[in-house]
Amino acid sequence: MDVKILCLGVLSRGEASGYEIKKAFEEGPFSHFHQASFGSIYPALNALSAEGLVACRAQAQEKRPDKKIYSLTAKGRDVFTTALLAEPDHDRMRSDFLFILSFAQFLPPARVAALIDQRIAWYRESLERMEDCEAARCSPPGATFVRGMGIAVYRAAAEYLETNRDALIADVAEPEALVAE
């Protein structure tokens, strides 16, 4: 599932510029399970345009660079729905936070506390954003389902951190307690 297919997916929800596609992955409905950078989106849109999978209409803007608004063609919609039937690649998670935390014994306890507190705050902010999302009301069933799963998982993560925070900090502060016994 490359960036071209991801772009087709965003465009299947309505026309958008490259900048807006980026935002869909940064703050929008895909933010908690996918992302794409400008360095991959703009080339992808050019390629899709050349292949006739998207149409491009330039919107002249006063006092701003021209906006290139892309929309799916019939052929593009076809390619997208076919791509959806393929076997999904395995999920990939990359968390420097968890990697660092798994070596908590090498960190000052105060640092461990700060890391966890920052992360709890981040989860709580994300949850707020995801929960009172206006657009969610009229979303298709799949999007609603996936959003609900994001909320369930983030909530479990935040609760775990809140519940086990103090025990980890205590363990790190007194590393001998267990061994000495």
Added chain:
Amino acid sequence: MDVKILCLGVLSRGEASGYEIKKAFEEGPFSHFHQASFGSIYPALNALSAEGLVACRAQAQEKRPDKKIYSLTAKGRDVFTTALLAEPDHDRMRSDFLFILSFAQFLPPARVAALIDQRIAWYRESLERMEDCEAARCSPPGATFVRGMGIAVYRAAAEYLETNRDALIADVAEPEALVAE
């Protein structure tokens, strides 16, 4: 946090070959939040060797290619603990499964069911592997904490899928029900 630091992290838990480092990310203690391929691990180990951060000892093996066993040097341990103090990059999740499922309205209901069932099975298998992990008993506090978080999150994900599976399939099968009302 590049692959070189990841390798130092694995080696801080004990000496290992490139092949064994790969396994640590595939099935081992890091599998649920990080990964690295051979194409990045082997060059990283060469670079670390050249920089004097790891030592390499070749173990001749009967009937197998020679195993190159790497271990941390004092300098390597130093670089690693310093790297741990840096601000972690934001987490990155990449799930084709959720992306595809967010467009469930374009899929046959049977396909949606199959996707979800496969995923539930995968979560349950992973949970089993993570829960009865022998090595976990004598792991450092950070590793135990992170493992517990993985279990909590996977469990929440599996439960969400089990709870909401049928409702999604019903919604996809009867797409007009809501609009017609």
Added chain:
DNA sequence: GAAAAATATATCAGAGCAATATATGTATGG
């Protein structure tokens, strides 16, 4: 007894990210 999977290292093409460049508008704050 054949096929598949595991052990083990290594390389390379291509994909994609982070940083940077360019140009301008709006908000923040001292």
Added chain:
DNA sequence: CCATACATATATTGCTCTGATATATTTTTC
């Protein structure tokens, strides 16, 4: 009241990393 930061908008480039492939042998599975 001006400077700094942030938002809109597209584009490119260097560098990192993945996925596929190559090579060679053993062990397991069917």
